Amino acid sequence: MLIGYLDRERRYQFNNEAYRAWFNQDPAALRGRLVRDVVGEQAYAxxxxxxxxxxxxxxxxxxxxxxxxxxxxxxxxxxxVPDVRDGQVIGFYTLVQDVTEQVEALRQVAALNEQLVVINKELATANDELGTANRQLTRTNVDLDNFIYTASHDLRAPITNIEGLLLALREQISASAALSDNLIPQLLDMMQGAVERFQVTIAQLTDIARLQQAHDLATEEVAVAEVVEAVRLDLAPQLTQAAAQLLVDVAPDLRVSFAPKNLRSVVYNLLSNAIKYRHPARQPVVRLRAERREPAVVFTVQDNGLGLSAQQQGQLFGLFQRLHTHVEGTGVGLYMVKRMVENVGGTITVQSQPEIGTTFIIQLPA
Incomplete structure (x- = not known):
C-alpha cells in the first residue's frame, strides 16, 4: 500500500517505502516534488x-x-483524508491500495458471464429447434406406425381373396384343361408365388408395427422361469419334429424388470431360431441359462446348429437380414430382439463358428 502526504501545492511531503517499487525511485527523492511530475500526466488527470x-x-x-x-x-x-488545522485544510493524506488483480479477475468474470449469456441464448435456441424437431419426429413416427398398421391390415384381406380365387381357378382349370397343357399350371404357380411374396411383405410390416408398439410397453418384475416354460410349451411341436433337446437352467425365483410380452418375444425368437437353423447331421441341443450377475441378469442361449461366419455375425441384427434361406422367415426377428433389449438399457452379443454352433448373450439391468 502506498502511504503519502500532499500539501496544498500538491507536493509530496511524505511517502513510504512502497513508492520505490512503483516509481523506481528512492522515496526520499520524491519529497518536495509535484504529484503530477511523479505519477505522470495521464494518471494525474x-x-x-x-x-x-x-x-x-x-x-x-x-x-x-x-x-x-x-x-x-x-x-x-x-x-x-484532509488534514484540517484551525479550520483550514493544509494538505491531505493518501492511502493507495493496488486492486489490479481483483479488477482484472472481475473483468474476466464479467466477460465470461457475457459469453455464458450468449451460449445460453444459443443453447435455448438449439433446444427450441430440437424440441420442434422432436415433436415433428414424434408426429412422423405416429403417422408411420399408423400407415404400417393400416397398410398391413388393409392389404391382408385383398391378398387372401386373391389367394382364394387362385385356388378356385386352379381347381377349375385342373378339371377341364388337357393333361398335356403345362403352361397353365406354370402360370398359376408363378401367380401363387407372387401372392406368397406379398404375404411375406405384409408379415414384415406387421412385425415392424408390433415392434413400435412394444417400445411403449411398461416394464414390471417378471418371473423368468415362468416365461421360459411358457415358450417351451409353445415350441413343443417344433422341438418334437426336430427331435431337439432343450436344456433349461433358470432359478425359480429369478426375476427381471422387463415388459412380459417383450421378454416372451426375446426368448421365443432365440429358441425358435436355434431349432430352425439346426445342423442336419446331428441332434439339435439347445441350452438356455439365466442368472443374476450383478448389476445385470444374464441370459445365455447356446446351440450346436449351423453357426455363422464373421461376416454373417456383422449382418445378423439388421432389418430384413436373412442369412439362411432354406427356412421361412422375414428377417425381422433378431432386429426386434436387439431393439427390445436395448430399449431397456441392455445389450445382446453373439459368438459363433460355422458348423459348430452359436451362442447369444443378453444382459439386462437387474
Missing part, C-alpha cells in the same frame, strides 16, 4: 478532481485506473 475535493475538506474513498507510464497501469483503491 484521473485523480486531479478528487484532489480538488480533498483540499476543499472532503474525505474521499474511490477507485481509479492509473496509467502511470507506458506498460505500467494500476487499478487502485484510494482514500484521501
Amino acid at each position: 484521473a485523480t486531479s478532481g478528487y484532489m480538488d475535493r480533498a483540499l476543499a475538506g472532503e474525505r474521499l474513498d474511490f477507485e481509479a485506473t492509473m496509467p502511470y507510464r507506458e506498460g505500467f497501469t494500476k487499478h487502485i483503491h484510494t482514500n484521501y
Whole structure:
C-alpha cells in the first residue's frame, strides 16, 4: 500500500517505502516534488478532481485506473483524508491500495458471464429447434406406425381373396384343361408365388408395427422361469419334429424388470431360431441359462446348429437380414430382439463358428 502526504501545492511531503517499487525511485527523492511530475500526466488527470475535493475538506474513498507510464497501469483503491488545522485544510493524506488483480479477475468474470449469456441464448435456441424437431419426429413416427398398421391390415384381406380365387381357378382349370397343357399350371404357380411374396411383405410390416408398439410397453418384475416354460410349451411341436433337446437352467425365483410380452418375444425368437437353423447331421441341443450377475441378469442361449461366419455375425441384427434361406422367415426377428433389449438399457452379443454352433448373450439391468 502506498502511504503519502500532499500539501496544498500538491507536493509530496511524505511517502513510504512502497513508492520505490512503483516509481523506481528512492522515496526520499520524491519529497518536495509535484504529484503530477511523479505519477505522470495521464494518471494525474484521473485523480486531479478528487484532489480538488480533498483540499476543499472532503474525505474521499474511490477507485481509479492509473496509467502511470507506458506498460505500467494500476487499478487502485484510494482514500484521501484532509488534514484540517484551525479550520483550514493544509494538505491531505493518501492511502493507495493496488486492486489490479481483483479488477482484472472481475473483468474476466464479467466477460465470461457475457459469453455464458450468449451460449445460453444459443443453447435455448438449439433446444427450441430440437424440441420442434422432436415433436415433428414424434408426429412422423405416429403417422408411420399408423400407415404400417393400416397398410398391413388393409392389404391382408385383398391378398387372401386373391389367394382364394387362385385356388378356385386352379381347381377349375385342373378339371377341364388337357393333361398335356403345362403352361397353365406354370402360370398359376408363378401367380401363387407372387401372392406368397406379398404375404411375406405384409408379415414384415406387421412385425415392424408390433415392434413400435412394444417400445411403449411398461416394464414390471417378471418371473423368468415362468416365461421360459411358457415358450417351451409353445415350441413343443417344433422341438418334437426336430427331435431337439432343450436344456433349461433358470432359478425359480429369478426375476427381471422387463415388459412380459417383450421378454416372451426375446426368448421365443432365440429358441425358435436355434431349432430352425439346426445342423442336419446331428441332434439339435439347445441350452438356455439365466442368472443374476450383478448389476445385470444374464441370459445365455447356446446351440450346436449351423453357426455363422464373421461376416454373417456383422449382418445378423439388421432389418430384413436373412442369412439362411432354406427356412421361412422375414428377417425381422433378431432386429426386434436387439431393439427390445436395448430399449431397456441392455445389450445382446453373439459368438459363433460355422458348423459348430452359436451362442447369444443378453444382459439386462437387474
